[in-house]
Amino acid sequence: xxxxxxxxxxxxxxxxxxxxxxxxxxxxxxxxxxxxxxxxxxxxxxxxxxxxxxxxxxxxxxxxxxxxxxxxxxxxxxxx
Amino acid sequence: xxxxxxxxxxxxxxxxxxxxxxxxxxxxxxxxxxxxxxxxxxxxxxxxxxxxxxxxxxxxxxxxxxxxxxxxxxxxxxxxxxxxxxxxxxxxxxxxxxxxxxxxxxxxxxxxxxxxxxxxxxxxxxxxxxxxxxxxxxxxxxxxxxxxxxxxxxxxxxxxxxxxxxxxxxxxxxxxxxxxxxxxxxxxxxxxxxxxxxxxxxxxxxxxxxxxxxxxxxxxxxxxxxxxxx
Numbered sequence: 010x011x012x013x014x015x016x017x018x019x020x021x022x023x024x025x026x027x028x029x030x031x032x033x034x035x036x037x038x039x040x041x042x043x044x045x046x047x048x049x050x051x052x053x054x055x056x057x058x059x060x061x062x063x064x065x066x067x068x069x070x071x072x073x074x075x076x077x078x079x080x081x082x083x084x085x086x087x088x089x
Numbered sequence: 090x091x092x093x094x095x096x097x098x099x100x101x102x103x104x105x106x107x108x109x110x111x112x113x114x115x116x117x118x119x120x121x122x123x124x125x126x127x128x129x130x131x132x133x134x135x136x137x138x139x140x141x142x143x144x145x146x147x148x149x150x151x152x153x154x155x156x157x158x159x160x161x162x163x164x165x166x167x168x169x170x171x172x173x174x175x176x177x178x179x180x181x182x183x184x185x186x187x188x189x190x191x192x193x194x195x196x197x198x199x200x201x202x203x204x205x206x207x208x209x210x211x212x213x214x215x216x217x218x219x220x221x222x223x224x225x226x227x228x229x230x231x232x233x234x235x236x237x238x239x240x241x242x243x244x245x246x247x248x249x250x251x252x253x254x255x256x257x258x259x260x261x262x263x264x265x266x267x268x269x270x271x272x273x274x275x276x277x278x279x280x281x282x283x284x285x286x287x288x289x290x291x292x293x294x295x296x297x298x299x300x301x302x303x304x305x306x307x308x309x310x311x312x313x314x315x316x317x318x319x
Contacts, residue, residue, distance in 0.1 A: 022236060025193040025270070074154075077147055077183065079190040080236055
């Protein structure tokens, strides 16, 4: 089973990389892109039998390692 | 005094720390590989600068799970003086030995001399400083933008845990003197018990005038003095 983990900075935390990317896009002629938030994407292959089991395992490792709860939050999707 | 200098794969200021402790201060110093479970005979622990595990995932995120960190945690819990410099500071934050986290610098990687104002002198690493003393020390980092939520920042201020702030050469804390966007110009903090210190600038690289500044020497001299008096 595959668990997908999306890690992003919390909305209250300034994102220097996203800001720099936004500025670059404006310079390239895309003023319509008002804001960019930069994040990370992980694909975990897990031996879980059920989606709930996969989700629980992904949440545990996301909390302990993949995300830093001080500045980041995460979202999980599970695929068969 | 015996300085234990932890070496992670990717540390690159370990030898600078060793040189400062051993050859400038004339103390005993030894390296400790990150997979070792023991710090050996240690009076002080230095987590040096560099790029532990290539800064993969987040700075310090992998290093905090190295076996040696259990020993560092126990050493810190027993009141032993621990200093994390640059990447070492990032490791201490990820390990939860100090509060907060690092974000990318607001603009870019910065490698230059800065000035920091000493805010508190009752830590093992600032005991020989005078309050408000300004130190000229180098920085070299892309992720030194110190972040903590307002509640945590207020708590740090209340407990006098902010020990270094980026300032002008005359000691004024201004936005222009802040090289990386750090909250409240914070360059270094200490733990609630005051024995664990983390800072982004490199005092160990500023211990000899021949290298551009001798201002950092007082940080390591302070801990030698603190231990000699203990």
